[in-house]
Amino acid sequence: MSVCVAASLCCSARYSLAVVSLLGFFIVFALRVNLSVALVDMVNSTSNKQEDRGDKRCPNHTSHASMPHPSKGKKYNWDGDTQGWILGAFFYGYILTQIPGGYLAGKIGGKLLLGFGVLGTAVFTLLTPLAADLGPGYLIGVRALEGLGEGVTFPAMHAMWSSWAPPPERNRLLSLSYAGAQLGTIVSLPLSGLICYHMDWAYVFYIFGLFGVLWFLLWYVLVSDSPQTHHAISDNEKEYILSSLKNEMFNVKEVPVCEIVKSLPLWAIGITHFSDNWIAYTLLTLLPTYMKDILHFNALENGLLSALPYFGCWLCMIITGHVADFMSERLNFTTVAVRKIFNTLGTIGPSIFLVAAAYTGCDYALAVIFLTLSSTIGGCTISGYSINHLDIAPNFAGLLLGITNTIATIPGMVAPITAKSLTRENTVEQWRMVFYIAAAINLAGALFYLAFASGSVQDWAMDNNKPQKS
Template sequence: MAHGALLVAYALRAALSIAIIAITGGSPPSGNHSAPGPRALADSAPRPHQAPVYNWSAETQGIVLSSFFYGYGLTQALGGYGAGLLGGKLVLGSGLLLSSALTLLVPRAAELGVGVLVGLQGVIFPAQYTLWAKWAPPLERCSQLPIHLPPPALSSAASYPLRAPLSAGGVGCAWCLCWFLFVYEDPASHPWISAGEREYIVSSLAHQGSSHGRSLPLGAMAKSLPVWAIAIACFCTDWLFYMLLTSMPTFMSNVLHFDLRENGLLSSLPYIGNGLGHILAGLLADFLLARRVLGTAAVRKLFSALGMLLPSVFLVVVPYIGSSSTAAVVLLTLALTIISMTGAGININHIDIAPR
C-alpha cells in the first residue's frame, strides 16, 4: 500500500513534466515573456480535440515546473510534526488526497494562468518515515526500502502512464480510499497480522523511543552535526534526482528530439535501473550489517559516497557527447541506477540517529 501511494505521488509530481510538452506544443520555448494564451498551430501536427497550446517562455515553463516544490518544501516540517502527533496514516492519506484533488484542476488552472499551478505533497514523505519506524525491523530496513519507501525507485517508471494530470489525479483519489480502509498505524492495531509477526516487529523495535508529543528538541536538532550532514547530503542528492525527474522529458523532446511517445518510454529507463539498484543496494547493505562485515556508520558512509560521486561524474559527461541519444540515455540510466545506493545510506540514516 505504501509503495502504491508513492507510485501515485510520483505520478502527481511529474504530471506537469509530461503535460507541459503538450501544453506548449512540444517545441523549444521562445525567449520572450509572453502571457499564457493559445497560440497558432499552423506549423504543428494535428492535436487531439484541438487542445489549446500556450506560448510560455523558458522562464515561465521553469516557474511552472518548479512551483510544485515551493509548496512541497514549506510542508515538510509540518508533515513530520503532524505525523508524529496524529499518526502517519492520517497525515499521508490526507496529503495524498488533497494533492490528487488539486491535480485534477491542472487543465483548468492552465487556462486561468500560470500562478494557479502549485502543488502540495510535502507531508507524504515525513509521514512515510513515521510509519516505517513503527513497521520495519532494524536489520530489514535497507531491503524494505525499495518496497515500502522508494524515493526514485520503480514507482517513477511505473507512473509514466499516469502522468497526465486527469489520470494521475483520478487514480490518486481512488488510491486514498484504499489507503484509509486497509492501512493501520502500527502492528499492535492491525487486525489481520499474525501473533508471531506482531511480536517479532514489536520486540525488535522495543529499544527505540516512541513518537514525539507536542514538544520537540529543536535546539538539540539544530546543533547536531549528523543532522546537518544528512540534510546537506540529501539536498545534493535530491537536487540531482528531482532535476532529472522534472526536466528529463523536456530534454528528451527539445534536445534529443524524441516524440512524446518515445519520450515517455525512454525517460522511464533510468528509473527502471534506479528501482533495480535500490533493491540490490538494500539487500547488500542488510547483508553487510547482518554478517557484521561493516558497522552501521561505515555502511551508511560508503553507500552514500559512491551513490553521490559516480552519478555526478556521469552527468558531467552528458554535455560533451553531442546529440547521441543512445549515449545520453546510457549515462542517465547509469547515473540514476548508482544514485540508488544512497537509499541504503543517507535516505535511511534519519532513523538510525533519531528513532523518534
Template structure:
C-alpha cells in the same frame, strides 16, 4: 513463541558506537516470517500509495499538453545551433514532494525493525519510480486514443481504491493493528525497545545541534542538486543544445526511472543482507551506498558535458546516472531512522526543506551560466553539480552516524528513559 535470543556485542565496543549492526543493549527476537506479515503488507500498500502519488503528478504533465490551447504563443526560442535538430520541443513539468515522505518516515519509525529498514523503505519509496514509469507512456496512449479526461478518471479511480485499502488495512503502530500476529508484534517491538523515546516534547535544541543531522542535510541538498540537474536541466541541454528531446519518446522518458526503481529494490535487499548476514555496521553500509549513489551520478553528469553532439550517449548517461542514484535510498536517505527513529518524520521534514532549494535556484543559476547555450557553458553547469554531489558524499562519510543519538532517546537532562 520462541524466547528472545540475546544479542552478542563485542567486548571492545564502546557504548553508543556502531561497530555492530545489531542492537547492543536489548534482546532481539528471531526474525518474524515475511510472508503475509503486517510490516510487509504496509510496505506494499505504501509502494502502491507512492505509485499513485507520482502517477497523478506525471499524468498532469502529459495531459496538460492536450489541455492547453494549441494556439498558445510559443516560449522564447533559445535553441542552440551547434548540433543538428532531431525533434521539436515539448514541455514536461517536474514537481517535488510535500508531507507524504515525512509521514511515511514517521510511520516506519514504529514499524521497521532496524535490520529490515533498508528493505522496507526501499520497497515503499520505489513505488514513486514505478508510478512514473507506468503513467508516463500510459497517459500519452490514453490522450492519443481517447481523451485527456480519461487520464484523470483512470488514475483517480486507482487512488480511491488505494485510499480505501489504506484506511482499512493500515494502523499507526503494531500495537493497534487488528490482524498482526503476536509473534510479529513482539519481534518489532523488541527490536525497537531501546531506540524509541518516551519524551512528550521534541528536543529541538540538541536536535538542531546534531552534526549527524546536518550531515544528512548536506548530503540531501547535494544529491538533489544533481538530481534536478539530471532530470530537469539535462533534458533541457539535450533539447536546446543537442536538438534532441527525450521527453517526446515515452519509452526513453521512462527508462531512467525504471532503472532507479530496480536499483532501489535491489540495493535495499543488499544493504540489509550486508548488515544482518555479513555483520557490516549500519554506518559502513550507509556510507558505501551513499558514495556509490552520489559519485556515480556525478561522474556521468560530467561525462554528459563532453560527449559533443552524441544524443544517444546523453540518453545512456541520463539512464545510468539516475539508476546509480537509487543506491542513496539505502544510504543517507534513511539515516533519519538510524539516528532518531522517534523523530524521523521531523528530521526528514528538515532535510527535505533544504533539499528543495536546488529545485528553485538550480535552473536559475544554469540559465545565468548559459546565455549562449554553448556546450562549453553547459560543461560548467554539469561540473558544478557534480562537485556539489561529491562534496555531499564526502561530508556525509565524515560526519554521518548509524546509531541512535543520545538526544533521541534521553530526557532533557540527559538521562536514558
C-alpha cells in the same frame, strides 16, 4: 529458535504496509512528474522557437522528426521563464508542510496525514486542466497546493516505519516502500507521453488524479499507524516487531530543538539530501525538455526514454536494500559503514556519469545511456542518507525527515529556474553547464556526509545513556 526469528517477512502485516505504501509513493510521484511530460505538449512550439545556432545545437533525427504528433489539446504561449516557474511551483507548497508534517506524524500518527495528503494532491491534479485554461498564475497556484499535500507524505511514512520496521529488515522494507517513487516515475513518464501522443494532454491529469483517489480508499481500509492498532496482525509478528524496536524507542516527551539544530549527523543527512535532490529534481523536471529540445525525441519517445533512468534507479533501490541488510547481518558491517558506503556510491557515481553525459554532445544513444547510469547508481542512497534518520533518532524520524526534506526541497524550487535561465538558446554547451553545477553540488554533499554521518542513536534522542551500536 526465538519468536523473533519465527516472524517471517513473507505475507506479514509489515510487508503489506511496504507494498501499499509502495503503491502510494507510485501515485505520489506520478502526480508530481506527469506535468513535466504534459507541459511539452501544452506549450505552443512557436513560443519556444529559438534562433539557429549552427553547430551549437544538435540536428534533428530524420526518422524522429518526421513522425506526426496528432495533438488535440489546447496550446499556450508560455515562454521558458514561465515554464520554469510552473515546473518549480510544486515545491513552493511542498517545502511548507515538511516539518509540520513530521511533527504531526509523531504526535497523531502517519496514516491519516499521509492518506489525506495524497488525496488532496489527487483532487488538485484533477483541477489542473481548468487551472491551465484560466492562466499560468492559476496553474502555478494549483501546483503549489499539490505540493502542500505531498509535503507530509515522506515524513509521515518515516514516522510510521519507526514503529513498523525491525532493524534487521529496515533496508529491505524501506527500499521496497520508497521504490514506489521511482516506479511511479517509470510508469508516469511513458504513459503520459502515450496519452499526450494519442489523446488530449488533459487526460494525463484526469487519469492519474482518479488513481490517487482510489488509492486513498485502499490505504484507509488496510493500514494502521502501529502494530498495536493493526486489526489483522498476528501476535507472533507483533511481539517480534515490538521486541526488535525496544532498544531504539525511548520515552522522550519533548522535542530537543537546540540539540537537533546543533547535530552534525543530522546536518550531514540534510546537506547530502540537498545535493542529491539537485540532480534528482533537475532531471525530474527537465529531462523531458532536454529529450525534446536537445535530443529531438517526439512526445511518444520522450516519455519512454525519460523513464529509463528511473527504471534503473528503481532496480538499484530494490537490490541495494537486500545487499545492505546482508552486509549488516551476515558480514557484521557497522550501520555507519553501510550508510557511508552506499551514500558515496549513490552520490559520486551519478556525478561522474552526469558530467560524462554533458560531453556526449549530439550522440543521442550515449547521452541516454549515461543519464540512465547516473540515475541508476543514485538508487544506492536509499541505504545511505535516506533512512539514516531512523538510525540516529527513531523517535523523531518523521520530524527529522521533515527537516532534511525541507532543506532538500530548495533544489526543486531553484534548479528548474536556474536551468531554464542557463539554457535560453537550448545549446549543448548551455546544458553542459546545468550538468556541471548539479555534479559539483552532489560531490560536495557526498564529502560532507563522509565526514560527519553517524549510525548510532544520538544522546538527545534517548531518555538514558545506554550506549548504542554504531
